[in-house]
Amino acid sequence: MEFLIAIVAVVVVGVLIYNTLVSxxxxxxxxxxxxxxxxxxxxxxxxxxxxLMKESMTYEKGLLEKVTExxxxxxxxxxxxxxxxxxxxxxxQPLHGLMVAVENYPELKANEQIMQLxxxxxxxxxxxxxxxxxxxxxxxxxxxxxQMFPSSLIAGWFHFxxxxxxxxxxxxxxxxxxxxxxxx
Amino acid sequence: xNFKASELLDFxxxxxxxxxxELEEERKNVAKKVIAITAVIGAAALWIIIRTSxxxxxxFPVFVAFGAFAVGGFVIRWLMSDYRRKFKNHIxxxxxxxxxxxxxxxxxxxxxxxxxELSGLFGNDIDFYSGNDLIKGRIGDTPxxxxxxxxxxxxxxxxxxxxxxxxxxxTFIMTEFHKHFQRxxxxxxxxxxxxxxxxxxxxxxMANGKLVRMDSPAFEKEFKVxxxxxxxxHYLLTPNIMEKLVELKRKANAPVYLxxxxxxxxxxxxxxxDWFEPTLFKSLLRIDIFKQYIENLNLLLGIVxxxxxxxxxxxxx
Numbered sequence: 001m002e003f004l005i006a007i008v009a010v011v012v013v014g015v016l017i018y019n020t021l022v023s024x025x026x027x028x029x030x031x032x033x034x035x036x037x038x039x040x041x042x043x044x045x046x047x048x049x050x051x052l053m054k055e056s057m058t059y060e061k062g063l064l065e066k067v068t069e070x071x072x073x074x075x076x077x078x079x080x081x082x083x084x085x086x087x088x089x090x091x092x093q094p095l096h097g098l099m100v101a102v103e104n105y106p107e108l109k110a111n112e113q114i115m116q117l118x119x120x121x122x123x124x125x126x127x128x129x130x131x132x133x134x135x136x137x138x139x140x141x142x143x144x145x146x147q148m149f150p151s152s153l154i155a156g157w158f159h160f161x162x163x164x165x166x167x168x169x170x171x172x173x174x175x176x177x178x179x180x181x182x183x184x
Numbered sequence: 185x186n187f188k189a190s191e192l193l194d195f196x197x198x199x200x201x202x203x204x205x206e207l208e209e210e211r212k213n214v215a216k217k218v219i220a221i222t223a224v225i226g227a228a229a230l231w232i233i234i235r236t237s238x239x240x241x242x243x244f245p246v247f248v249a250f251g252a253f254a255v256g257g258f259v260i261r262w263l264m265s266d267y268r269r270k271f272k273n274h275i276x277x278x279x280x281x282x283x284x285x286x287x288x289x290x291x292x293x294x295x296x297x298x299x300x301e302l303s304g305l306f307g308n309d310i311d312f313y314s315g316n317d318l319i320k321g322r323i324g325d326t327p328x329x330x331x332x333x334x335x336x337x338x339x340x341x342x343x344x345x346x347x348x349x350x351x352x353x354x355t356f357i358m359t360e361f362h363k364h365f366q367r368x369x370x371x372x373x374x375x376x377x378x379x380x381x382x383x384x385x386x387x388x389x390m391a392n393g394k395l396v397r398m399d400s401p402a403f404e405k406e407f408k409v410x411x412x413x414x415x416x417x418h419y420l421l422t423p424n425i426m427e428k429l430v431e432l433k434r435k436a437n438a439p440v441y442l443x444x445x446x447x448x449x450x451x452x453x454x455x456x457x458d459w460f461e462p463t464l465f466k467s468l469l470r471i472d473i474f475k476q477y478i479e480n481l482n483l484l485l486g487i488v489x490x491x492x493x494x495x496x497x498x499x500x501x
Contacts, residue, residue: 027414034415123364130419137399138414 017151021160024142028163031135032081038131039074039088042124046071046095049117053098056108060101066094085166088128095121132166139163195282196474203274207267208468214267215464218260225256264464271462272317276477283481286321293318294331295356303358303443303450304368306351312336315356317460319481323488330357330484332457354438354454357484361420361449362493367412369420371429371442374408400426406433407440420444428490435483451487 050064057064070091074084099118102108109115143162146155154160229252233245272291280289294315301308318331335351396409396417403426411417421429433440438455459480463473488494 031415034413126363126422127415127419130422131415133399134396134414134418137397137418141397 013150014154017154018158021142021145021151021155021158024138024145025160025163027138028135028142031131031138035128035131035135036081036084038124038128039084042088042091042121042128043071043074045117045121045124049098049114049121052111052114052117053102053108056105057101059104060098063094063097063101067091067098070094092125095125136165139165192475192478193471196471199278199282200275200474201469204468207270207275207462210267210270211462211464211468214263217263218464221259221263222256225252225259228252268462271468272460275462275468276317276460279477280319280481283478283485284321284323287485288320290318290320292316294333295329295358299358299450300333300335300352300356302445302448303452304445305370305372305441305443305450305452306335309337310335310351311338312348315457319484321485323485324494326360326362326488326493328357328359328485328488330355332356332460334457352452352454353457354452355457355459355484357451357453357487359449359451359488359493361444361447362495363420364447365416365420365444367416369409369411369417369444371407371409371421371440373433373439373441374404374406376408398426399423400430402427402430406430425491432483432487432490449491449493 046067050068053060054064070087074087074091079087099121102114102118142160145151146160146162229248232248236244269291276291277289280287295318297310297313300306300313301310313333313335315331315333318329320327320329322328332354333356334353336348337351339347339349341347394410394412396411396414398404398407398409398417398421400423403421407429409417409421429440429442436453436455438453441452441454443450443452460477462468463470466473
């Protein structure tokens with residue numbers, strides 16, 4: 001009888017651990033999907049922003065072209081998650097460059113439509129940064145569960161693979177001083 | 185908003201000291217009466233207990249002690265009421281308006297119950313709701329209001345006796361949050377992880393599926409976050425805000441609760457609700473006590489600046 005109870009207890013604990021691992025893996029996937037959605041929102045803002053800025057910006061043609069080119073690249077179908085993130089990372093720097101460059105153009109700063117776009121973009125940038133942090137935290141929790149005993153046994157048997165952390169690019173870590181920029 | 189030390193001393197000695205001297209006399213009288221009343225009620229209760237010992241039930245002395253406690257509490261409140269009213273209307277009001285002349289202080293006012301319930305922090309099963317010391321105003325463009333609250337629930341024990349259980353006792357703050365958000369994020373003091381470490385965190389995760397782990401160990405040690413969307417929780421709780429909340433908790437030296445809901449930020453500091461009460465057994469003339477009132481006010485009003493709530497760089501107007 002005791003033996004039977006022990007077996008049932010082990011099975012119950014095993015099922016609980018398995019479910020925890022599954023829910024943590026799903027958590028990572030859900031957050032990754034949020035990042036994808038936020039990146040799409042970011043790409044949707046770019047055409048308007050570029051069109052409005054093109055008229056006035058004389059020295060930043062290179063930046064504008066780079067942003068347009070990377071957006072087109074990101075819009076391609078069938079990109080792997082790694083490719084999506086790589087393009088998003090590459091886009092961050094020229095996009096922030098554009099946001100800072102607006103400072104040199106009083107006519108752009110006076111344009112309410114551009115300022116509204118900049119606010120939205122800034123909001124999305126911060127949401128993307130938050131989503132990356134949330135993803136990294138979820139991946140850390142998942143990887144910890146994978147590696148810690150006794151859940152490591154279940155993770156091994158059911159092939160719960162490791163997940164990679166995002167590298168948070170340096171440019172994203174320090175916020176650009178958009179406060180000054182938006183002061184009109 | 186923050187006083188300089190010299191400014192503080194000038195204000196204290198020039199504007200408050202004469203009134204404090206008068207009130208100090210009253211405090212001494214009230215304190216003497218309170219001691220006398222406590223002694224009389226205590227002695228009477230003891231006399232009843234001794235006289236009835238042997239002939240009464242085992243519960244009777246407990247009943248008498250509770251009765252004495254209740255009567256004593258009521259009488260002391262009544263004795264102090266005039267002194268409290270004068271302190272709040274003449275001393276504390278001056279202090280509040282000195283810090284910021286646009287602030288509105290209502291000694292008998294409180295945050296409405298509907299807003300307390302809206303925060304979602306403590307549930308709606310409330311039987312007694314009271315409060316005082318309502319302060320309302322704006323810091324920059326951001327509105328803020330706070331008051332002390334005493335929120336209780338009636339419970340019945342196994343013997344059928346009714347008790348009041350405290351749900352929340354302390355300062356409750358409501359302000360606008362500067363970012364758009366869709367869902368609710370609740371932040372509670374983290375008891376399990378603070379005392380049980382990793383095991384506590386693990387148990388919490390098992391008990392609550394909406395628990396979100398944040399990426400700041402210092403914050404995680406003090407708080408737990410309950411949210412439907414972990415991305416939104418990270419969006420609202422930036423590394424900077426988490427650092428400031430740990431600091432707020434340390435300065436308040438009391439459990440701190442937060443609720444981000446409907447574009448508002450509710451903060452509940454369970455400090456027992458005596459931050460702005462006059463002293464009874466300590467001299468009113470002690471400058472350290474006076475400084476404490478200022479520090480507490482600055483801590484609450486400083487929340488807007490500390491958490492950067494005036495920073496309107498998002499699409500929210």
